[in-house]
Amino acid sequence: MWESSRVQFSIIGKFRNGRLIYRVPPRTPAYGYIAFGVIDRGTNVLQVRPTTICPQNCIFCSVDAGLSSRNRWAEFIADLEPIVRGVKEAVSIKGCYVEALIDTIGDVLTYPYLVELVKSLKGISGVKSVALETHGLLLSKRLVDRLHEAGLDRVNLSLETLNSNKAKLLYGTPAYSVEKVIEVCEYLVRETSIDLHVTPLWLPGINDEDVEQVLEWALRIGAGKKWPPVTVQKFIKHKYGRGRGLREVSWSDFWRFIEFLERKLGVRLKWSMEEWGMTYTRRVEGPIKLGDVVEIVVTSRGWLRGEYLGVYGDKCLVAISPGKLKVKIGGSYLARVKSVKDTLYIVELLREVK
Ligand code: SF4
Incomplete structure (x- = not known):
C-alpha cells in the first residue's frame, strides 16, 4: 500500500533571498499544485511544469520569479517520473491526442532534465506535440540541436524588444543577450523542424514600437511553420507579480492596439482555438471537492x-x-x-x- 509519508521532499540548495530549493521525488502526485506537475484545464493542451527556477528578473513578471523575488520562499525541481505519469494518465482519460506544453512559473530551460523530459513526453502514445515557453536567456545552438533530436515541436518565445540595452533593463539582468537569442532562434527556424511562435508582451508606453519590430523580425525569419507565427500578450497586474508601477490598459484598448498592428503590419494576431489545434476534452477528475x-x-x-x-x-x-x-x-x-x-x-x- 502507498503511504504519503514516504514522499519526502529533500532540500537540495538555496536560491537568493533564502529561498529553499526542493527536489520533488518520484511517486509524488502529478496533479494539484500550480508550481509544478501537470495541470489539466479541460482541453487537449496539458500544462507541464517541471521547475520553478528562473535566471531572469523581469520587471513585469506575473509570478515573481527569478533573482530578486520577494514573495517566494521556495523553489522546486521535479523528478521526471511524476510529470510523465501525469501526462500518461491524462492521455488515457481524454482518449484523444494532446499537446504537452511545458510552461513553467520560471524558465524551463533551467530544468536539468529538459531533453530527457521532451523525449519521454514524445514517447507517450497519444502525445501529438511537445512545446515549451521561454524568454530564451539559456538558449544555445547546442541545446536546440538536442531538443530537436528529442522531438520538440515548437518553442513559444516571449521577446519584448530587439534592443540590447532595453532587454537587459526589462529582464533585470545584464546576462541577457538579445543578439544571442535572435541568432539561436534564426538557427532554430532555419536548421531544424522545430517551429517558432513569437509572443511579445505589450507594456504600454514602454515597448509599443519594439513590439512591432519583434513581430516583423519573427515573420521575416519564418516563424510559424505549422502554428500561428505571432501573437501579442496583454500585461495584467497580478497579486503576487511584479510591475505594480507599470501601466495596464483595458481589454478594449488592448484589442484596439492589436487591430492597429494587424492593419499596419498586414499580419494576423488573433487566432481561434481550432487554428491552434485546441479542443475541449474530458477532464482529469479531481479526487476532492470543495468543502471536503x-x-x-x-x-x-x-x-x-x-x-x-x-x-x-x-x-x-x-x-x-x-x-x-x-x-x-x-x-x-x-x-x-x-x-x-x-x-x-x-x-x-x-x-x-x-
Ligand atoms: S517573466 Fe518569465 S523569464 Fe521573466 S522573471 Fe518571470 S518567469 Fe522568469
Missing part, C-alpha cells in the same frame, strides 16, 4: 511565502493555507478544501492529527 475534509501530510514549504505544500494520500498535491496553526513539515493534519479550480486545490488546516 481530508487528512493531508505536509511535504514542504509552498512556493509563496507563508504557504505550505502537502499531499492527500497518493491522490493529489494541495496548497496549504495554514491559518493560525503552526505547521510542521512531515506532520499530518485535517484540512478543509477551500478552493478547487481545474486540477488545482487549496486547503485550510483545521487541526493536527497525532
Whole structure:
C-alpha cells in the first residue's frame, strides 16, 4: 500500500533571498499544485511544469520569479517520473491526442532534465506535440540541436524588444543577450523542424514600437511553420507579480492596439482555438471537492511565502493555507478544501492529527 509519508521532499540548495530549493521525488502526485506537475484545464493542451527556477528578473513578471523575488520562499525541481505519469494518465482519460506544453512559473530551460523530459513526453502514445515557453536567456545552438533530436515541436518565445540595452533593463539582468537569442532562434527556424511562435508582451508606453519590430523580425525569419507565427500578450497586474508601477490598459484598448498592428503590419494576431489545434476534452477528475475534509501530510514549504505544500494520500498535491496553526513539515493534519479550480486545490488546516 502507498503511504504519503514516504514522499519526502529533500532540500537540495538555496536560491537568493533564502529561498529553499526542493527536489520533488518520484511517486509524488502529478496533479494539484500550480508550481509544478501537470495541470489539466479541460482541453487537449496539458500544462507541464517541471521547475520553478528562473535566471531572469523581469520587471513585469506575473509570478515573481527569478533573482530578486520577494514573495517566494521556495523553489522546486521535479523528478521526471511524476510529470510523465501525469501526462500518461491524462492521455488515457481524454482518449484523444494532446499537446504537452511545458510552461513553467520560471524558465524551463533551467530544468536539468529538459531533453530527457521532451523525449519521454514524445514517447507517450497519444502525445501529438511537445512545446515549451521561454524568454530564451539559456538558449544555445547546442541545446536546440538536442531538443530537436528529442522531438520538440515548437518553442513559444516571449521577446519584448530587439534592443540590447532595453532587454537587459526589462529582464533585470545584464546576462541577457538579445543578439544571442535572435541568432539561436534564426538557427532554430532555419536548421531544424522545430517551429517558432513569437509572443511579445505589450507594456504600454514602454515597448509599443519594439513590439512591432519583434513581430516583423519573427515573420521575416519564418516563424510559424505549422502554428500561428505571432501573437501579442496583454500585461495584467497580478497579486503576487511584479510591475505594480507599470501601466495596464483595458481589454478594449488592448484589442484596439492589436487591430492597429494587424492593419499596419498586414499580419494576423488573433487566432481561434481550432487554428491552434485546441479542443475541449474530458477532464482529469479531481479526487476532492470543495468543502471536503481530508487528512493531508505536509511535504514542504509552498512556493509563496507563508504557504505550505502537502499531499492527500497518493491522490493529489494541495496548497496549504495554514491559518493560525503552526505547521510542521512531515506532520499530518485535517484540512478543509477551500478552493478547487481545474486540477488545482487549496486547503485550510483545521487541526493536527497525532
Ligand atoms: S517573466 Fe518569465 S523569464 Fe521573466 S522573471 Fe518571470 S518567469 Fe522568469
